[in-house]
Amino acid sequence: MAKHAVEANFDGLVGPTHNYAGLSWGNVASKSNVNAVSNPKEAALQGLAKMKALADRGYMQGVLPPHERPHVPTLRSLGFEGSDEQILQAAAKQSPAILAAVSSASTMWTANAATVSPSADTADRRVHFTPANLSAKFHRSIEHKVTGRALKAIFRDEQYFAHHSALPSVSHFGDEGAANHTRLCSHYGEPGVELFVYGQQAFNQQAPAPVKYPARQTLEASQAVARLHGLAERNLVFAQQNPAAIDAGVFHNDVIAVGNGNCLFYHEQAFLDEARVLADIRERLTGTELEAIKVSGQQVPLEDAVASYLFNSQLLNSPDGMLLVVPGECREIASVSQYLDQLVSSDGPITSVEVMDVKQSMRNGGGPACLRLRVVLNDEERHAINQGVVLTDELYQRLTSWVEAHYRDRLVQDDLADPKLLNEVRQALDELTGILHLGPIYDFQR
Template structure:
């Protein structure tokens, strides 16, 4: 049990990182639509965060971006001819479609899938289900490659089980770990599984302005697939009012780690019942800790614009829990006051805050927690992970050099039709699979 730890697998920002404003309900993405982006800077910011956490003593993994523009998707939609001709035709006829098939949104690996650790599954194996992300066209193109990436990274059938994505229908909308939280005493102890959904039964309240992407039916299916104990699994309805205020995933309004659940007062429908359930079903060696941020101190709008709850909560060696926050939190005085209050409070285990500049990602609606997939592993499971996927000082240097060699430092939407960008991206990704030792995971390699 004491050799079991939580590992973060951060997603690399892809070479086509751009601001197209594709996702309804993602206010940051809509606000920055059509602005020039800096793919090189975005990738380096993400790598810096991963390397800094590794320097704290955490084991850190890396997941690769997806091939974009996605020519295979365009051909499925009836475009034909040479790659350059397809790009030119789509740019002229359907620029919105070109933006969708060029999105670098796979960098938000909290949406890559849902993971259940072996301590919680009936068969004692780690289960993975890639998210179908069917609510948005640009994200619905990700599950097939996400499944390949997860299978190549966690390849041992003796330790890992890989499920297919749920059927890509609105009734089974699944956004992955961004709507899932595991709470426990120690990472190796059996825990509680919390699935948060925005759209449930007909008699449950639902948002009006923006779509609820995660459904109750999807949460139920994931719990069955992952062989989770019904007694220790909670399906929790998200407050529809916060979805309409721009909380498109639960990790924009709540975050949990080990025994701590940090959430906004308006995050859930009936938070009191949720706390009561956690207390009644708790089986960890540490008592659960609830940190509720009152709306009187931080409004939902302030939480959304600062991404306070999209912070990472981490447990470095040596004790004490830390908050990893985006620099935007410092720029909101009331949010920063609340963070300082949380860190100073001796009744919770959070003792320190660390600030990172992730502005390129934040402008598209993704903070520190969006950029990583959390995986709890025993020592044997950790040793079964693809060795090249772990971030080491040498691999960090190699990845930084790779980004500097292959990424542009400025990209506008018109550039997405540039056939040279497609060639640059494929060259970069081919080299990346060699750095990470992943084999042929992309269509152009197969």
């Protein structure tokens, strides 16, 4: 008998060094806002407001901490020497690009933090976590160690949770986490279909691949994660993302498709072989019929889908259907806004749309879905996690006050070399681990 389960959203807190360095080749929004002035305080408060709005609606909402940035241990490993202040100054002088990379607040996009398989799908009936190696981008490839520590600090009980190391950090096993993974099911507590989407086959140079922008996820990485998680073949679908979409700026599958329950909401250019993907899902999905909502290029041109992040939205169960949580930009682009009006008026599974302001994140190329990691938990597992990260009214107030006390409201690239900023970040994070009951997860604490 299936156990009752909920899908919890664990959102990444935007870090104190949130800035616009344009580090992500293939991410159109990131490149278009390079060197703009950022507002870390506003970004963090926007993220918290989204979490609070969903928690108030009754969704289980958790918090994932930002990472220590600038990351001085990485600079030391690259040959910069001396005190922390000397290292920052040397990096700013000799390689400002490296300093920008180790100062990125990209961990806020926790859809990339890990791939998660619920206990209903795994052979040992535990929830499995594999931190993403994010090997395609240097600034993200340094995240997985601390991400793993944070996940272990939250999901501690080995009776219920299994943690794996990140895959080898090479291009053949490039892994971008849940941004290229979704799960379809009749009920959260029952076995579902885990859909892994990849950009290319690393060991097959003759297979289709994008030309302009790199494919960050490989088939081989997706297969490895599925093996680590003990997933049966009957629970798996591997689908290739359309290379033309990647070359149009769709760097992750969650920029062009999102799934929840028995609903897959996607653009017609999402998959290389759409018919086969849908057939495979339908063959494996039990207890329900797949509700496939395809958006045509005539309804929403691909460039509008990318600019608005229509599909980088959260698709959530609600009492009267499904709720689509979209970024504000979806109402600023005519084709997308018109489509959303038609969507909710049609007789389909998505019955309501709610707009969230995450503009600071959007300017770096991340919408509401980028900011959250989905974790399906049954009642026993839910009670076994570290309750200090579960968002309540009290925790929301504490975190809001924490942001107000520690975050700057203006940050430019030159500020990254300021040792005062590093000290501010460490003081803030040291306090945060106490608030969230995480223990010493950061290098400076160990």
